[in-house]
Amino acid sequence: MEEKxxxxxxxxxxxxxxxxxxxxxxxxxxxxxGWKRIENPDEIKINHKEIPSNISYKEFVxxxxxxxxxxxxxxxxxxxxxxxxxxxxxxxLGAKPCDSRSVEIMSKVFNWDYKDEFFNxxxxxxxxxxxxxxxxxxxxxxxxxxxxxxxxxxxxLFLIPLDENTYALxxxxxxxxxxxxxxxxxxxxGNPAKSQEALAKIKGPDKKFEPSKVREWIGNNxxxxxxxxxxxxxxxxxxxxxxxxxxxCFDIVDEECSYECGRRxxxxxxxxxxxxxxxxxxxxxxxxxxxxxxxxxxxKFKYYTDKFDEILCTGCGxxxxxxxxQIDIAQxxxxxNLVANQV
Amino acid sequence: xxxxxxxxMEVIEIIDETxxxxxxxxxxxxxxxxxxxxxxxxxxxxxxxxxxxxxTFCIASAPTRKDYIECSFKQVGKVTTALRRISxxxxxxxxxxxxxxxxxxxxxGKNVVFIAGGIGLAPVRCVIWNVLDLRDQxxxxxxxxxxxxxxxxxxxxxxxxxxxxxxxxxxxxxDPGGEDENWKGEIGFVPAIVEKTAPxxxxxxAIICGxxxxxxxxxxxxxxxxxxxxxxxxxLENRMKCGLGKCGRCNVGNVYVCKDGPxxxxxxxxxxxxEY
Numbered sequence: 001m002e003e004k005x006x007x008x009x010x011x012x013x014x015x016x017x018x019x020x021x022x023x024x025x026x027x028x029x030x031x032x033x034g035w036k037r038i039e040n041p042d043e044i045k046i047n048h049k050e051i052p053s054n055i056s057y058k059e060f061v062x063x064x065x066x067x068x069x070x071x072x073x074x075x076x077x078x079x080x081x082x083x084x085x086x087x088x089x090x091x092x093l094g095a096k097p098c099d100s101r102s103v104e105i106m107s108k109v110f111n112w113d114y115k116d117e118f119f120n121x122x123x124x125x126x127x128x129x130x131x132x133x134x135x136x137x138x139x140x141x142x143x144x145x146x147x148x149x150x151x152x153x154x155x156x157l158f159l160i161p162l163d164e165n166t167y168a169l170x171x172x173x174x175x176x177x178x179x180x181x182x183x184x185x186x187x188x189x190g191n192p193a194k195s196q197e198a199l200a201k202i203k204g205p206d207k208k209f210e211p212s213k214v215r216e217w218i219g220n221n222x223x224x225x226x227x228x229x230x231x232x233x234x235x236x237x238x239x240x241x242x243x244x245x246x247x248x249c250f251d252i253v254d255e256e257c258s259y260e261c262g263r264r265x266x267x268x269x270x271x272x273x274x275x276x277x278x279x280x281x282x283x284x285x286x287x288x289x290x291x292x293x294x295x296x297x298x299x300k301f302k303y304y305t306d307k308f309d310e311i312l313c314t315g316c317g318x319x320x321x322x323x324x325x326q327i328d329i330a331q332x333x334x335x336x337n338l339v340a341n342q343v
Numbered sequence: 344x345x346x347x348x349x350x351x352m353e354v355i356e357i358i359d360e361t362x363x364x365x366x367x368x369x370x371x372x373x374x375x376x377x378x379x380x381x382x383x384x385x386x387x388x389x390x391x392x393x394x395x396x397x398x399t400f401c402i403a404s405a406p407t408r409k410d411y412i413e414c415s416f417k418q419v420g421k422v423t424t425a426l427r428r429i430s431x432x433x434x435x436x437x438x439x440x441x442x443x444x445x446x447x448x449x450x451x452g453k454n455v456v457f458i459a460g461g462i463g464l465a466p467v468r469c470v471i472w473n474v475l476d477l478r479d480q481x482x483x484x485x486x487x488x489x490x491x492x493x494x495x496x497x498x499x500x501x502x503x504x505x506x507x508x509x510x511x512x513x514x515x516x517x518d519p520g521g522e523d524e525n526w527k528g529e530i531g532f533v534p535a536i537v538e539k540t541a542p543x544x545x546x547x548x549a550i551i552c553g554x555x556x557x558x559x560x561x562x563x564x565x566x567x568x569x570x571x572x573x574x575x576x577x578x579l580e581n582r583m584k585c586g587l588g589k590c591g592r593c594n595v596g597n598v599y600v601c602k603d604g605p606x607x608x609x610x611x612x613x614x615x616x617x618e619y
Binding site (some may be wrong): 222256277 | 345346348349353393397420423436554582584591592595597602616617
């Protein structure tokens with residue numbers, strides 16, 4: 001894998017060039033709430049040693065709310081109008097390894113049969129410039145779900161911080177190579193020994209549970225008493241799903257724009273909401289928060305893996321950090337693991 | 344291709360089934376699609392009133408009848424209330440067909456038992472006509488249909504038609520207290536009437552659809568009559584939005600009801616987590 005060196009100031013210049021050529025450069029915002037499109041290259045933030053943003057950047061590929069078509073009535077008929085997608089690359093700059101695989105993981109469900117062009121069109125325009133991560137706190141558990149904080153997996157280009165002002169830049173994919181080609185002037189020759197040294201210092205969080213064990217146990221113990229009060233403290237706010245880099249459930253609703261016009265929207269939704277599965281008859285297959293939380297755990301660590309061979313979790317810990325009632329998903333999975341070990 | 348964009352359909356006929364249930368006959372506005380559209384018994388669609396949203400119903404007409412589709416719906420929520428206001432000549436949206444289907448091909452040469460309750464007759468009716476339109480390819484046909492009251496029976500004109508067809512045994516029942524002075528059919532709950540009708544299990548397939556409580560009490564009756572779990576087929580009617588295996592709300596375990604279903608054998612259902 002080709003490796004180069006880029007200074008912080010050259011990274012700023014590169015960003016400036018990208019913005020000028022019409023790229024959407026998406027960076028973590030300064031106060032860590034989320035990610036935003038930057039207009040000024042001085043706003044870049046490569047967060048490799050601080051707490052991850054409150055929410056992930058998935059909204060730039062899978063927006064919170066997105067029109068899928070517009071409709072306009074004319075007598076008894078309708079015109080259905082589609083808006084053309086915007087061109088230009090979407091560059092995620094400074095993605096930690098727990099973010100950089102999110103598009104790839106979600107892409108499985110958006111493509112397993114019917115292809116969701118709204119997702120794909122944006123996913124194809126994506127360039128991930130990842131960063132090795134030196135941060136860990138009590139909520140981090142990337143290593144548990146097989147994500148290495150020192151790994152370039154999921155990135156097209158990968159930054160390894162060498163000191164305050166210098167990064168090694170690994171050119172990971174063909175897409176990344178092509179992308180960086182016009183900007184080689186900002187790069188100098190790499191020194192793999194130095195970046196290896198930096199990567200070797202990264203000690204990820206300790207493993208908190210064994211996902212394969214949790215998966216197997218859930219499959220055999222759906223009615224286990226452990227699930228009877230698993231969601232008893234959950235308030236069903238849905239923060240966990242909205243902050244998550246890979247939660248992808250959505251709703252489809254109509255909005256009126258004017259008397260004769262409207263649009264059909266695809267909006268984020270969450271399995272923790274009581275209305276999510278409520279039938280019009282009043283029957284609700286997941287009638288209480290315990291069943292809804294069981295669904296959350298089971299979808300992440302069993303169902304998605306059964307179906308798509310991916311764990312639907314990157315171990316970023318956002319759901320746990322942001323939970324208003326301190327539910328820690330890794331702790332819950334850990335408890336399941338403990339029970340599984342007792343069998 | 345935009346998988347969320349519906350085709351436009353014109354409402355060409357409206358039938359009032361009961362006080363709160365209507366059947367729409369629909370035709371694609373685009374003649375090309377009208378010609379090429381095909382589906383299998385048991386598949387469903389997303390029907391939309393623009394400005395109100397989409398609702399999921401089965402295609403209630405049979406695939407053997409071309410040029411149109413039918414859907415039956417009960418007024419319960421926002422979209423079905425809007426659909427109720429629709430008149431002949433109006434335009435609605437349709438996406439589909441989605442999901443798997445009843446194994447009509449494998450049912451050929453066998454006896455077929457149809458059991459339905461309330462508006463659960465809609466998906467079953469699709470298979471009934473499919474079978475009856477190819478009558479000589481199937482053996483005995485038995486239909487047991489029940490509703491809360493005489494006023495709640497749907498497809499009344501067709502119930503009469505089936506009753507008069509040779510080689511078709513049609514038993515219609517209403518719940519006790521749901522009969523009126525002119526009622527000549529059975530009085531009793533569907534499970535009891537199935538037991539009384541006692542269709543033979545040998546070389547037979549049972550298709551059952553209706554309220555969960557009806558299904559729950561009818562399944563043991565079918566087992567008692569000798570029907571094997573793999574020969575009892577039903578549809579799961581989970582809440583859906585996309586119909587495409589993406590939006591996540593119809594999941595039962597790792598199964599997407601909208602794609603892996605909605606048609607399941609009792610055998611398959613027993614293997615699912617009990618969350619439907």
